[in-house]
Amino acid sequence: MIITVVGLGVIGGSFVKALKGKGYDVYGVDCDQQTLEMAKAEGCIIEGYLDGHQIISQSDLTIICLYPSKVLDFISEHTFKKGSIVTDVVGIKSYFLNQALSRIDQDVEYISGHPMAGREKKGYLYASQEVFQNANYIVIQHEHNQIDKIEWMRQFVGQLGFKSVKIMSPYDHDEIISYTSQLPHTLAVALMNSDDEKYETGKYIGDSFRDLTRIANINADLWAELFFHNRDYLLASMERFEKQFDLLKQAIASGDEKSLKEMFWQSSKRREKLEK
Amino acid sequence: MIITVVGLGVIGGSFVKALKGKGYDVYGVDCDQQTLEMAKAEGCIIEGYLDGHQIISQSDLTIICLYPSKVLDFISEHTFKKGSIVTDVVGIKSYFLNQALSRIDQDVEYISGHPMAGREKKGYLYASQEVFQNANYIVIQHEHNQIDKIEWMRQFVGQLGFKSVKIMSPYDHDEIISYTSQLPHTLAVALMNSDDEKYETGKYIGDSFRDLTRIANINADLWAELFFHNRDYLLASMERFEKQFDLLKQAIASGDEKSLKEMFWQSSKRREKLEK
Numbered sequence: 001m002i003i004t005v006v007g008l009g010v011i012g013g014s015f016v017k018a019l020k021g022k023g024y025d026v027y028g029v030d031c032d033q034q035t036l037e038m039a040k041a042e043g044c045i046i047e048g049y050l051d052g053h054q055i056i057s058q059s060d061l062t063i064i065c066l067y068p069s070k071v072l073d074f075i076s077e078h079t080f081k082k083g084s085i086v087t088d089v090v091g092i093k094s095y096f097l098n099q100a101l102s103r104i105d106q107d108v109e110y111i112s113g114h115p116m117a118g119r120e121k122k123g124y125l126y127a128s129q130e131v132f133q134n135a136n137y138i139v140i141q142h143e144h145n146q147i148d149k150i151e152w153m154r155q156f157v158g159q160l161g162f163k164s165v166k167i168m169s170p171y172d173h174d175e176i177i178s179y180t181s182q183l184p185h186t187l188a189v190a191l192m193n194s195d196d197e198k199y200e201t202g203k204y205i206g207d208s209f210r211d212l213t214r215i216a217n218i219n220a221d222l223w224a225e226l227f228f229h230n231r232d233y234l235l236a237s238m239e240r241f242e243k244q245f246d247l248l249k250q251a252i253a254s255g256d257e258k259s260l261k262e263m264f265w266q267s268s269k270r271r272e273k274l275e276k
Numbered sequence: 277m278i279i280t281v282v283g284l285g286v287i288g289g290s291f292v293k294a295l296k297g298k299g300y301d302v303y304g305v306d307c308d309q310q311t312l313e314m315a316k317a318e319g320c321i322i323e324g325y326l327d328g329h330q331i332i333s334q335s336d337l338t339i340i341c342l343y344p345s346k347v348l349d350f351i352s353e354h355t356f357k358k359g360s361i362v363t364d365v366v367g368i369k370s371y372f373l374n375q376a377l378s379r380i381d382q383d384v385e386y387i388s389g390h391p392m393a394g395r396e397k398k399g400y401l402y403a404s405q406e407v408f409q410n411a412n413y414i415v416i417q418h419e420h421n422q423i424d425k426i427e428w429m430r431q432f433v434g435q436l437g438f439k440s441v442k443i444m445s446p447y448d449h450d451e452i453i454s455y456t457s458q459l460p461h462t463l464a465v466a467l468m469n470s471d472d473e474k475y476e477t478g479k480y481i482g483d484s485f486r487d488l489t490r491i492a493n494i495n496a497d498l499w500a501e502l503f504f505h506n507r508d509y510l511l512a513s514m515e516r517f518e519k520q521f522d523l524l525k526q527a528i529a530s531g532d533e534k535s536l537k538e539m540f541w542q543s544s545k546r547r548e549k550l551e552k
Contacts, residue, residue, distance in 0.1 A: 116482035206392035220540035264496035
């Protein structure tokens with residue numbers, strides 16, 4: 001079985017590394033020759049290509065690990081093997097999948113995916129099998145997907161170290177992701193930007209501030225795209241957050257110890273449950 | 277020089293570990309006999325006491341690593357050596373310091389402190405020298421402090437691995453801490469509590485959600501105390517955050533790409549600066 005991974009950054013690079021020794025014929029496509037040579041030298045790909053047209057036309061599975069708009073360009077510009085599976089790792093699905101399906105050949109099985117993993121740093125050097133270890137994966141099932149292909153995809157991803165692989169619709173994906181991924185990014189950005197810079201902030205922070213603002217260093221082009229194409233769900237999640245934040249504020253302002261502690265107990269209980 | 281550390285949890289335990297081999301005579305006071313035995317066996321303290329009255333009366337420096345209200349009880353119940361320095365590690369200062377100064381003997385130099393370090397887990401087992409490595413420390417200078425004693429404290433703390441030791445007033449401390457420590461805790465709690473639990477959340481999270489909610493598992497008694505005694509500064513920080521969050525929301529709702537990206541660039545620039 002021929003698998004081609006397109007874009008050997010942190011995610012694509014982790015795919016080729018996690019696939020090593022699993023019995024597949026893995027190839028890589030990237031715009032950086034050095035990255036391709038490194039992946040080949042490490043035995044993670046059989047061959048690397050700057051131009052993917054030929055290998056893509058022979059691949060049974062193509063894993064496109066590019067930014068959303070680049071995935072759409074790539075799909076438009078390439079012809080995939082008839083009956084093969086093509087997947088992506090894009091963080092929003094409803095809007096994106098409509099675009100992708102309108103571009104791709106009908107005789108290709110397009111199964112969108114979302115590995116909820118990553119690193120702060122970009123590039124193949126930061127890719128590793130560990131990136132996927134204990135992370136969550138979402139396989140997106142749309143109305144035209146074949147059940148057996150979805151099941152194959154679930155099992156395929158299951159070999160790569162993920163803790164959980166869930167199948168869900170693009171709409172459900174976008175709703176839950178607006179809360180678990182996009183809302184945290186809005187909070188980090190707003191937290192960082194609400195600094196009045198009266199003090200030399202970096203000298204007065206602990207790990208909590210570091211942890212909460214790490215993702216405030218954000219790829220503007222990518223996240224503007226992700227936010228705008230998931231606007232309704234994101235705004236709903238932001239509003240749910242605002243309600244809780246306001247309840248906290250009221251309890252603090254009025255000295256309502258009972259309500260404040262109840263909120264702390266609820267968040268503690270939920271956070272503990274999360275790790276189980 | 278005799279140093280007694282009171283409360284050998286993560287912070288107190290890290291103090292005795294960081295002090296090992298530095299040439300001081302270090303003693304420990306704790307309510308748990310086993311903890312004292314462990315610290316003695318590791319050579320971190322010369323002797324451990326369940327009742328601290330005698331050793332405290334002989335100590336040149338007493339580092340009280342207990343919860344705020346317990347520190348006040350401890351101060352009230354003990355007699356410190358004349359001319360000795362007493363310090364604490366409490367997270368709020370204006371209210372707390374007034375309370376402490378009204379309880380402590382006039383002939384003792386009370387220098388409040390705040391190591392911005394910690395671990396999620398409690399207890400001596402999680403204490404280590406590494407807890408203080410590259411963390412920030414704030415030495416609080418109030419109007420009755422002697423300058424040379426403050427300077428001694430700054431140098432003393434400087435040996436323990438902290439990246440930065442800053443001297444500031446209790447009011448400035450409480451203002452900056454309302455932003456760098458308390459606000460992140462309110463955000464984590466509100467984020468966790470705004471889950472509508474429609475999905476099995478734990479299966480759809482990545483590291484961003486994990487990082488932002490880690491402190492949502494919060495010690496309710498401690499943090500209610502910290503929040504209420506720093507109410508005005510905390511509410512002001514929460515309001516500054518709300519303004520930024522609202523600007524983000526408006527940009528997303530109206531599709532204002534330019535403004536959204538400017539906010540991303542600002543938060544990214546500030547976050548990068550933080551690590552320098």
